[in-house]
Amino acid sequence: MTEAPSDRQRRWNDQMPPDRAWKSRPGVNRASRVAEQDRAAGGRHARAVDIGDGRYARASIALRLYRSTRRIRAYLRWSQDGGTREKYVGEVDAATRAANLALAWSMAHAAGQATDEVVPPESQASSPATRAVMVANKGRDTKPELLLRSALHRKGLRYRVSVRPVRDLRRTADVVFTKARVAVFVDGCYWHGCPEHHRPATKRAEFWQEKIAGNRARDADTNASLSAQGWAVVRVWEHEDPEAAADRIRGIVGSRLGESSRTAPHRG
Structure with missing residues (x-):
């Protein structure tokens, strides 16, 4: 009652x-x-x-x-x-x-203070819920990316942003350490099929399953292609703690430079 x-x-x-x-x-x-x-x-x-x-x-x-x-x-x-x-x-x-x-x-x-978002006629989303997730996933400078970059900067790391690690390979990393040859990708939980937070769509399920599967296949191909050319690939889920992720990246960068992770700042 x-x-x-x-x-x-x-x-x-x-x-x-x-x-x-x-x-x-x-x-x-x-x-x-x-x-x-x-x-x-x-x-x-x-x-x-x-x-x-x-x-x-x-x-x-x-x-x-x-x-x-x-x-x-x-x-x-x-x-x-x-x-x-x-x-x-x-x-x-x-x-x-x-x-x-x-x-x-x-x-x-x-009270009418909040409402359900309406899907515009021109939208490809199958429902307001799907559109909300799609809108929240920008191409670059997302909130998780900005938080990670700030954490990296506070730890003395310098890097390049949104560039191709290998010029002839059409893959853009979110953060790149050129000298250490480390490429960092910040992956959204929905678009990249996070095993912890991804929830499959119920409408147009087959279409979205193929879309996410394609993204995961492309991620795997990117990892393999960059690794074959001597790059270390680090993937960070958007739900990860940025400080912990930055510590992990700092360790990898320091190791590949042959330095301690506590050395003075190095340039990306």
């Missing part, structure tokens, strides 16, 4: 809500936070805010504890026109953060 609002609002009258009801776990990376919001909303396509003219912004729910009232409040947040917008959704009082996020998304949809 669903609790009446009056009953639910008394839950935290005599005690402070526990951290697990609103606070995210320490050290959670961006990919995990995105996945958390997707699960709570019922899919990435359900995290849309209509900003007019057929445009949608991808929103998230922020949970905040107000200690003076012992209340957890939910806010809908999204980026628009270079700034961050925010709208109050309501109070939530479930026992876990996951449940409160789901409740807040349900409230936002019921």
Whole structure:
């Protein structure tokens, strides 16, 4: 039975809500936070805010504890026109953060603050969910790439960005260490068939299976072609922790240069 609002609002009258009801776990990376919001909303396509003219912004729910009232409040947040917008959704009082996020998304949809993204007529996507994933995967300078590059730079590594390791081979790596001959590719979980996070499409399943299989075959061919010409290939999933990935890359670069990974910065 669903609790009446009056009953639910008394839950935290005599005690402070526990951290697990609103606070995210320490050290959670961006990919995990995105996945958390997707699960709570019922899919990435359900995290849309209509900003007019057929445009949608991808929103998230922020949970905040107000200690003076012992209340957890939910806010809908999204980026628009270079700034961050925010709208109050309501109070939530479930026992876990996951449940409160789901409740807040349900409230936002019921109030018309959030909506499901509509697939434009010209889109090749078979559903709003598929289109949301496709839109989130840019060709270069994606968020995971930028985070990895920043981590590499902080560790004293210098590199080239989005270039062909071998001029005559039509394959562009995301990060290239020319002197060490190390090519780094940051692979999106959907497009490259991540075994941990990839979820096959249910509509036009055969088409998307062939698409992902083709991408994986191309990845394998790229690895083999570059290795045959003396290059070390490093693949980083978008969900990986950028600091850990940067440490792994630094070790490989240092090893191929015949230096310790703690040497002074070297140029890509």
